[in-house]
Amino acid sequence: MIPNSTLRVRTTILDDACRGGVALRLASLAGAALLALVAPCRSAAAADGSPSAAAGGPTTSLRDYTVPSIRLVRDDGKTVSLEDEMNDGRPIVLNFIFTTCGSICPLMSSVFSQFERRLGPDASKVHLMSISIDPEQDTPARLREYARKFHAGREWQHYTGTLAASVAAQRAFDVYRGAKMSHNAVTLLRAAPGKPWMRIEGFVKPEDLVRDYKQQLLAGR
Template sequence: MTQPNRASTAKRPFRGAFVVLALIVVLLGAGFLVAHRYFGQPLAGSLQENAGADIGGPFTLVDQDGRTVTDADFRGKYMLIYFGYTYCPDICPTSLSRNADALKLLGAKADKVQPILISVDPERDTPATLKPYVAAFGPQLVGLTGTNEQIAAVAKEYRVYYGKSPSVKGDEYYLVDHSSFSYLIAPDGHFLRFINHTMKPEEMAAMLDQAIK
């Protein structure tokens, strides 16, 4: 009976492990390139590492009271911007609640911050829809919407990804896939940093306390 070649057999698991390792490296590299393309900066990092990135810019939108506002209307305050929508079932209310909790923990410095929700669902998020929604997260939160073109323009400025997700219940029940970061913008309009949605209120308040002068 012919005996199996032990040396050849021993190499097979090694080769399999090498292939798996190579695949992991490729996937990690692709993930980094996608992140760099959409955000232009590492998704994590200190305030100093993120500050000055080419993110943000002018916008003209409509608030929850139907008034036309621009980014210049918020000069002099730190803007805390979140891109979401009122029909969002989970991550939007969670992130907006976290932001509100962090501002409460911030104390007096919270007066220097203007929290803002910019809708990525302008077809459904009219000013009348936004008004009761933003009020649920405190009196400070401003809700902004606009035309499809206006929202696309501001999303491009902030490198925000968003798009309709197919619905199984009909066209009116669609969800919107979107980026889940909050953006901290300086009083002069310059981008300071991303805030990941996984950051805890206490951590966020400590970061804001350090950032706000």
């Protein structure tokens, strides 16, 4: 296990490498070996609705994140430990959403929904998790309603909790941007506890998510 301080450095490098920023300088500081973890960034363009971004798809990278010791409230109203939810042995597909979000979240959630459907019977082996970044609004009842709208199966849970817990979860996965309207589309995949996370920035299509998921499972064995 790599100590936390190293992990922080690594995350910084990967972020910058994908942004085409100061990766080289940092890489020389921390050693090029770490960069080997980075899958080639497919594109630096934001996958938005603008033509300029249309050419670029989402970008992917591999990361190590430490799952924080926090308690969240699952959509069935039960208070649960995030570590327990993530470490039950199943592969995880994770995103961050809020139920009154107009553009990004409905698309991410419908991709999750399609992902479940495309996996077919294999869907029962995965754990899909959606954590609210607007937890005071997104009560368990509102999350259940949202989940129904996207035909969430038994393997897909939504989570809320205190604002502090949600922020801690967002920070742990480097998606916290200060306000819900500053959020970006990020999907995270992990084959098993202890394995690295695959981070997909931007809008991933359902068929690509299935492909990435299967690749992670193969790599994880």
